[in-house]
Amino acid sequence: MKRFFGFVKKEFQHIFRDVRTLVILFGLPVVMIILFGYVVTNEIKDVDVGIWDKSRDQVSTEAIQKILSSGYFVLAETIDHEEEIESLFKSGKAKVVVVFEDSFEKRLLRENRAAIKLITDASDANSAMLVQTYLQGVLANYFKSVNQAGTIPWEVEIKSRMFYNEEMTGVYMFVPGLMALILMLISALMTSVTITREKEFGTMELLLASPLRPREIILGKVTPYVLLSFINAMTIILLGFLVFDVPVVGSLWLLMLECMLYITLALSLGVLISTVSKTQQMAMVFSMLGLMLPTILLSGFIFPIDNMPGILQWFSTIMPARWFIVVVKNIMLKGTGFAFIWKETLILLGMTLLFILAAVKRFNIRLE
Amino acid sequence: MSLNVNHIDKSFDLTRALKQVDFEVKDGELFGLIGPDGAGKSTLFRIMVSLLIPDSGSCTMNGYDVVSQYRDVRKIIGYMPGRFSLYMDLSVEENLAFYARVFGTTVKANYDLIKDVYQQIEPFKKRLAGRLSGGMKQKLALSCALIHRPDVLILDEPTTGVDAVSRREFWDMLKKIQGEGITIVVSTPYMDEAEMCDRVALIQKGTILDITNPLEMGDDDVPLFALRSDRGVYTHLDKIRKLEECRSAWLFGDELHVTLRSHIDASAVVSTIECWNDPSIRWTSITPSVEDRFMGLIQEEK
Numbered sequence: 001m002k003r004f005f006g007f008v009k010k011e012f013q014h015i016f017r018d019v020r021t022l023v024i025l026f027g028l029p030v031v032m033i034i035l036f037g038y039v040v041t042n043e044i045k046d047v048d049v050g051i052w053d054k055s056r057d058q059v060s061t062e063a064i065q066k067i068l069s070s071g072y073f074v075l076a077e078t079i080d081h082e083e084e085i086e087s088l089f090k091s092g093k094a095k096v097v098v099v100f101e102d103s104f105e106k107r108l109l110r111e112n113r114a115a116i117k118l119i120t121d122a123s124d125a126n127s128a129m130l131v132q133t134y135l136q137g138v139l140a141n142y143f144k145s146v147n148q149a150g151t152i153p154w155e156v157e158i159k160s161r162m163f164y165n166e167e168m169t170g171v172y173m174f175v176p177g178l179m180a181l182i183l184m185l186i187s188a189l190m191t192s193v194t195i196t197r198e199k200e201f202g203t204m205e206l207l208l209a210s211p212l213r214p215r216e217i218i219l220g221k222v223t224p225y226v227l228l229s230f231i232n233a234m235t236i237i238l239l240g241f242l243v244f245d246v247p248v249v250g251s252l253w254l255l256m257l258e259c260m261l262y263i264t265l266a267l268s269l270g271v272l273i274s275t276v277s278k279t280q281q282m283a284m285v286f287s288m289l290g291l292m293l294p295t296i297l298l299s300g301f302i303f304p305i306d307n308m309p310g311i312l313q314w315f316s317t318i319m320p321a322r323w324f325i326v327v328v329k330n331i332m333l334k335g336t337g338f339a340f341i342w343k344e345t346l347i348l349l350g351m352t353l354l355f356i357l358a359a360v361k362r363f364n365i366r367l368e
Numbered sequence: 369m370s371l372n373v374n375h376i377d378k379s380f381d382l383t384r385a386l387k388q389v390d391f392e393v394k395d396g397e398l399f400g401l402i403g404p405d406g407a408g409k410s411t412l413f414r415i416m417v418s419l420l421i422p423d424s425g426s427c428t429m430n431g432y433d434v435v436s437q438y439r440d441v442r443k444i445i446g447y448m449p450g451r452f453s454l455y456m457d458l459s460v461e462e463n464l465a466f467y468a469r470v471f472g473t474t475v476k477a478n479y480d481l482i483k484d485v486y487q488q489i490e491p492f493k494k495r496l497a498g499r500l501s502g503g504m505k506q507k508l509a510l511s512c513a514l515i516h517r518p519d520v521l522i523l524d525e526p527t528t529g530v531d532a533v534s535r536r537e538f539w540d541m542l543k544k545i546q547g548e549g550i551t552i553v554v555s556t557p558y559m560d561e562a563e564m565c566d567r568v569a570l571i572q573k574g575t576i577l578d579i580t581n582p583l584e585m586g587d588d589d590v591p592l593f594a595l596r597s598d599r600g601v602y603t604h605l606d607k608i609r610k611l612e613e614c615r616s617a618w619l620f621g622d623e624l625h626v627t628l629r630s631h632i633d634a635s636a637v638v639s640t641i642e643c644w645n646d647p648s649i650r651w652t653s654i655t656p657s658v659e660d661r662f663m664g665l666i667q668e669e670k
């Protein structure tokens with residue numbers, strides 16, 4: 001045990017003395033979160049808006065004036081047919097269409113309620129979400145001000161509808177996706193590089209010629225990264241909450257456990273990579289091309305899996321990140337319990353065991 | 369027997385790195401392995417420390433087989449690879465403490481053993497290993513290899529790239545370590561270091577040419593002569609080699625060293641040389657060094 005702790009201590013010394021390692025370890029996750037955060041909280045300006053005013057009364061006209069004078073929106077076209085909405089989106093003339101139902105003012109005065117529909121082109125999920133929030137804000141302000149005299153508050157029902165991406169998966173997908181990507185990158189890349197570094201610098205020769213067992217070497221190398229990756233996972237969750245307002249609806253404990261499982265998986269992949277690469281550079285290329293790109297492209301992080309060609313869909317099933325994203329989405333966003341994610345967890349567990357076995361088996365006790 | 373190397377063969381692809389290497393090292397001996405770069409020294413050492421498996425033959429370290437009982441072998445050896453293999457980003461004392469822990473001991477427990485070596489670098493113990501000079505690196509590496517009081521110390525070219533003074537000091541330290549009852553096997557490309565060993569094996573192209581006691585070299589029955597000339601001896605090399613009496617001849621610094629078939633031939637050679645029209649030429653009988661021995665053996669191989 002003393003031997004093991006001596007090893008872990010040495011590993012921490014390596015990490016904390018290498019500025020590059022520290023930057024990748026702690027800078028990268030924060031920078032990525034902030035970058036994505038910036039994209040999401042980006043101010044909107046001069047958004048093209050289509051108007052379909054079925055009512056054409058005083059209130060609706062004034063509401064439209066308010067929208068167009070708010071500074072955020074520019075009138076693209078006024079329309080009066082359902083089909084024109086789609087053609088506005090397809091031609092890219094408008095990002096959003098505001099629909100006032102007929103007899104808008106009358107309904108308000110008589111029934112105290114009326115409806116407005118906001119239809120957004122959600123192919124760019126982030127900005128669609130923002131546009132809706134802004135529009136809702138502008139309209140809410142207006143109705144509050146015109147109804148100051150009224151005794152009974154008006155109920156203006158604002159129905160939002162997203163075209164092309166109805167569930168608005170994009171915004172929230174970033175946090176689970178980012179988590180899957182960063183953990184994979186840090187864990188696999190860092191471990192594979194740190195192990196191959198020992199090979200490259202010749203220090204592995206001394207470690208091998210010592211009484212250390214392979215599992216002691218591997219565990220000693222990996223343990224610090226388990227801790228640091230776990231801290232990273234927590235940082236991402238925290239920043240996600242602060243920057244994206246993405247709450248953890250489900251159990252935080254379950255989420256942490258799943259994160260640990262995924263980190264272990266990524267680390268064993270890193271060890272496996274180190275056993276097949278002779279230099280740090282090779283390990284880096286393997287990690288980047290073999291893990292990072294597929295994680296970004298095939299895990300459903302950016303491109304929906306359902307839209308992929310069959311062979312890529314099949315290929316995505318062997319991406320650990322795909323299953324992890326499902327797990328995190330379920331726990332974080334939907335708040336589901338273990339009963340709904342046991343299958344994904346089992347797949348991740350199976351992959352982890354497979355990688356560990358392969359890594360230990362491939363780890364050489366000699367130089368050749 | 370501390371080390372028993374038994375008819376080892378080892379090939380890499382098409383190169384035969386070791387051919388039927390066979391020797392023994394006695395308990396407490398300081399054994400040298402001398403040969404030029406690429407002779408197979410490092411390969412042999414790696415087999416001895418269980419890092420490579422021989423194609424055929426066997427090797428035992430204190431009775432433990434380096435292939436089947438490699439775990440036992442790794443406990444009793446102290447190994448210093450040819451390349452500096454410590455952590456450049458750790459300080460001197462951190463490196464030492466790490467290797468002590470790896471072998472399940474502490475720096476304190478074996479301080480007396482490494483004291484002589486370590487004291488010389490102790491003033492720099494907070495310095496990172498990567499910022500040490502060559503001589504200091506080598507002392508640190510030796511301290512790390514010794515920290516667990518190994519039975520056998522295996523040093524692969526420890527003095528390569530180290531200045532002459534440090535080299536001298538290093539060999540003095542090895543003598544002291546030997547005095548502690550530790551068997552030492554050391555390789556070097558420098559012939560002059562052979563004299564510090566109890567016995568040396570001369571290795572060339574994967575073959576052990578000879579195993580000898582460097583101090584008993586002079587008793588050899590092959591007579592050796594040195595030929596010197598102010599005009600340079602290079603032009604004489606071919607002529608000497610063509611002589612019937614000459615067994616072998618080679619350049620040695622600015623001299624020619626020549627072995628003859630027998631002592632009786634010496635006078636015949638002297639009279640031949642006198643006809644070469646070189647008044648500055650001198651011919652003297654000398655005592656062979658390890659290098660002469662080695663060169664002679666290589667010449668005869670050809």
